[in-house]
Amino acid sequence: MLKKTVLNAAHRALGARMVDFGGWDMPVNYGSQIEEHHAVRRDCGMFDVSHMCPIDIAGPAARAFLARLVANDVAKLRAPGKALYACMLNPSGGVVDDLIIYFLAEGRFRVVVNAGTADKDIRWMHDRLAEWKLDLAITPRRDLAMIAVQGPNARAKVWQVLPETEAATRELKPFFAVEAGDYFIASTGYTGEDGYEIMLPTERAEALWAALHAAGVAPCGLGARDTLRLEAGMNLYGQDMDENISPLDAGLAWTVSLDGDRDFVGRAALVATGQQRGFLGLVLLDKGVLRSHQTVLTAWGEGEITSGSFSPTLQQSIALARLPRGVAVGDEVHVLIRDKRLKAKVVKPVFARHGKALV
Amino acid sequence: MSLVPADLKYTASHEWLRLEADGTVTVGITDHAQEALGDLVYIELPEVGAHFAADKELAVVESVKAAADVYAPLSGTVTAVNQDAADAPESVNRDAYAAWLFKMKPDNAADFAGLLEPAAYQASADA
Known part of the structure; x- marks a missing residue:
């Protein structure tokens, strides 16, 4: 039985061609993948990325936990809202998953992981937590939907549809996030264009999707998402790297921080093997x-x-x-x-x- | 819902065929096939004069997301290829029955009768 996001019926109503993507019934396109691709490069498109899983890491030891969990260094996260792209490694230095960590406030982080690896990731995090005995809670947020609005006109379209979020997001620099009421709005993405990734309560997702569509934002499927991320030179987990591939062999050395003596999982193997x-x-x-x-x-x-x-x-x-x-x-x-x-x-x-x- | 014109024959591997007055058959991929593949970006056609046994791969159509082989629907010799389709693969997405790919002279004219009727193809494509 395939899992469905809260927008499944909306995709079908738009005539989407649906595929099994990591166990999720997702739209691959709504007609022409190439037109959807161009819409994002030239104007504005939106993607349902609710299959990805936000996980809240909260508690006094949240920062210490993440410092050992991933190969990038959360010490870089000082400004509230700042985001960090990182790989979670196994002891052999292979990539368990790649993820984005948002720093909301001290003791409060949100991690977003891939759909197909979410269950494995959550187990992995719980196992590390049990091993390290730290004081924090790991909370998967399946109560949230996520819509990525991307393209040169994406920000203007989001402000048109959610005017109450404009003040909070107008000055948002790239790779930051802000909480605006029920909306968690991040200036991150997987297309190489400006735009936002918006997390919101699942029960509000259909209304936002419909409002963006009415405002002229093109619905885009996973097909266009793949060609956009490929053009932008962004890796895809399971394809460009996996549990048997070191981040150093996947063009991700820039996400590995070996400064100081921070003891993260996989460090010894990375140092021993090198690129x-x-x-x-x-x-x-x-x-x-x-x-x-x-x-x-x-x-x-x-x-x-x-x-x-x-x-x-x-x-x-x-x-x-x-x-x-x-x-x-x-x-x-x-x-x-x-x-x-x-x-x-x-x-x-x-x-x-x-x-x-x-x- | 994909189109299955009544005046053509079909294969289970999603080729369509039209019998021409000179005894050759014109071959393309079906509307169902182009829809499943999505935007086509590359077509590799066979050499004119090449002979293929039935069910052998003789051409390739590639979309943004996947490559698919096109099979010889019957044994025969390629008599023509549609270079216009290879130069503009999107023409197959626009009208899969106008943008033919190649023509063949069947070894055995009777083979044509053994191909799928529209209703049988529709049923196999829906399965």
């Missing part, structure tokens, strides 16, 4: 479409595509790939597609953001 592989972008020069698991042939040996698709912004195929150390931006490599060797160029793994192509 083994590079993680870069590919742009296909020949005709075809790059897909995950395709083999990349380089002067330094073989690599593998972890995420690949057609980029609606660039109008050519792009990919994220795990490559041998030594392969550099600007190199030309080959990708094996159905036994053919197609030419691709190695680029920095950020293809398009803020409406513009970057390669």
Whole structure:
């Protein structure tokens, strides 16, 4: 039995094509994935991301718990509302999940984890809590829905529909969150565009979704969400990294803080193993479409595509790939597609953001 | 609800076929197939003159989200390909029955009669 978000009926009423995504019945598109993609790059689109799970970590030891739980350092979270992207690692240095931590007030944090890994993550957190015997509560918030409104006009559309939140969010810098009445509004996202991720009580979600739609915000499915995040060079858990992949081999070294002697899970393994592989972008020069698991042939040996698709912004195929150390931006490599060797160029793994192509 | 024109034949793997006056068959993918795949972005067509046995992969259609093989609906030789469709894959999304992919000369003209009727295809696509 697939799980449903509170907006399931709304998606079906809009003619969405539904798919099983990590055990959830979710919209992949409402017609054209490419049009939805362009709506977000050029104007404004909205995504139901209520399948993702907010988890409140509250108590005197909340900060100490998170400092040991994830590879990024919550000491960076000083300003109330600040958000931090981090990986939760196992002792071997593999990624249990990637998540965003919002710092609300001392002793009060909110973590948002992926849908398909939420149950595992919650168990993992409880196990660590039992091991470390700290004073805090872990509370999954399935009573909240989440709608991401993204695109150059996203903020204006949200203010039009929720004018009571404008004062609280007008000065919100990127990667911050604020609580405005019943709404938790964060300037985070997974598209490379401006916008908000809005958490709210599930019983208010349908009304907000309908109001945004009436204001001209395009409903967008998980298909467009995937091509948007790929163009923005953002990793997808389960594809670009998983429990057997170190963040250092997934282009996520920037999220690993080895400063000081903070003893987080996985630290010893990361230090002992170091970075083994590079993680870069590919742009296909020949005709075809790059897909995950395709083999990349380089002067330094073989690599593998972890995420690949057609980029609606660039109008050519792009990919994220795990490559041998030594392969550099600007190199030309080959990708094996159905036994053919197609030419691709190695680029920095950020293809398009803020409406513009970057390669 | 996807379109299943009454004057065509079909395969369970979502190809449609039209028998032409010269004995060749024109082949494309069905409306159901284009809808399931989503926005098409790449089409790889066979070589004219190539021979394929029935059910062999002979073309590839790729959407933003997935690649799908197109199978030879019957044994025969490719006599023409629609380069316009390969140059504008979205034309298949717009009208899957206008944007044909290739034409074949069947080895055995009688094979055409064994393909699925519209009602049978509709039933298999809905299953």
